[in-house]
Amino acid sequence: MSHLTDLPPWAAIAVCGLMLLGAAITLVGSLGLLRLPSFYERLHAPTMATSGGTIVICLASMLCFAVLQSRWIVHELLIIFFVTVTTPVTLMLLGQAALYRDRFEDRKDVPRKPRPAPDEGAL
Amino acid sequence: MRTWFPYPLLSTGLFLMWLLLNQSVAPGSILLGIVVSTGLAWVALKLQPRRSHLGRWWRLPGFGLAVVADIARSNLAVALIILRARRRPSRAGFMTVDLDLEDENALALLACIVTATPGTACLEFDRRSKVLLLHVLDIENEELWRRTVKHYEAELKEIFQ
Numbered sequence: 001m002s003h004l005t006d007l008p009p010w011a012a013i014a015v016c017g018l019m020l021l022g023a024a025i026t027l028v029g030s031l032g033l034l035r036l037p038s039f040y041e042r043l044h045a046p047t048m049a050t051s052g053g054t055i056v057i058c059l060a061s062m063l064c065f066a067v068l069q070s071r072w073i074v075h076e077l078l079i080i081f082f083v084t085v086t087t088p089v090t091l092m093l094l095g096q097a098a099l100y101r102d103r104f105e106d107r108k109d110v111p112r113k114p115r116p117a118p119d120e121g122a123l
Numbered sequence: 124m125r126t127w128f129p130y131p132l133l134s135t136g137l138f139l140m141w142l143l144l145n146q147s148v149a150p151g152s153i154l155l156g157i158v159v160s161t162g163l164a165w166v167a168l169k170l171q172p173r174r175s176h177l178g179r180w181w182r183l184p185g186f187g188l189a190v191v192a193d194i195a196r197s198n199l200a201v202a203l204i205i206l207r208a209r210r211r212p213s214r215a216g217f218m219t220v221d222l223d224l225e226d227e228n229a230l231a232l233l234a235c236i237v238t239a240t241p242g243t244a245c246l247e248f249d250r251r252s253k254v255l256l257l258h259v260l261d262i263e264n265e266e267l268w269r270r271t272v273k274h275y276e277a278e279l280k281e282i283f284q
Contacts, residue, residue, distance in 0.1 A: 025198060032208075043244045044244060044258075044260045045205065045241075047240065048198055050239070051194045051239050075144060092238055
């Protein structure tokens with residue numbers, strides 16, 4: 001990693017700041033998994049890492065290599081796009097599975113399945 | 124044209140992705156990119172995805188920026204909630220929003236955006252009554268979340284029409 005010493009100070013400070021910010025966001029997101037009490041609340045914590053954390057760390061990477069190679073680096077945008085588009089799918093599946101089980105077990109704190117409209121369900 | 128390029132938008136997207144991954148615009152990678160993107164569009168034909176019409180695609184970048192701004196804001200809000208979880212537990216809860224979107228792909232995009240934003244998660248969409256069930260971390264701002272989802276819905280309706 002010796003070529004990183006070629007980074008001018010202003011860029012190094014910006015890259016470090018962005019990296020630390022991204023790492024902090026990801027850490028708080030993981031902390032949320034520990035601290036939040038219910039399953040549905042814990043669904044929200046990992047999205048901090050996959051949205052905010054990923055965006056900021058990828059920005060740092062773009063900035064670092066753009067300055068080092070003095071050209072535009074944009075393929076990190078693909079990482080941001082794919083991570084933000086694919087994680088929600090997993091989370092939605094997990095959420096629906098939990099909802100299905102809670103309804104099956106007749107838990108009182110989850111909303112019931114909406115009843116079908118009376119004219120259709122009358123038969 | 125349609126037989127060769129069944130999904131022009133998908134092909135263009137894959138082609139751009141190929142060039143980005145290769146980081147070159149050399150004739151070789153352009154040629155290979157065209158072959159790969161057309162081939163994969165034919166594969167997608169077998170999956171029979173729903174077609175949507177992107178009416179006002181030029182509004183997409185602005186919409187994307189607005190979403191990123193919202194993500195940044197809710198990251199901060201959720202970080203505060205998590206850090207204060209011991210002292211002042213937040214009130215989380217379920218809420219429902221009535222939607223008026225017809226397009227399948229627009230609905231999928233809306234669900235992804237809502238779930239990717241920390242603090243709100245999309246749980247269920249009832250096709251018949253068109254009600255979206257959300258779980259939000261901070262139910263005290265229920266009206267704000269409803270307005271945000273409604274705003275996204277209006278934007279997506281403008282784009283997919």
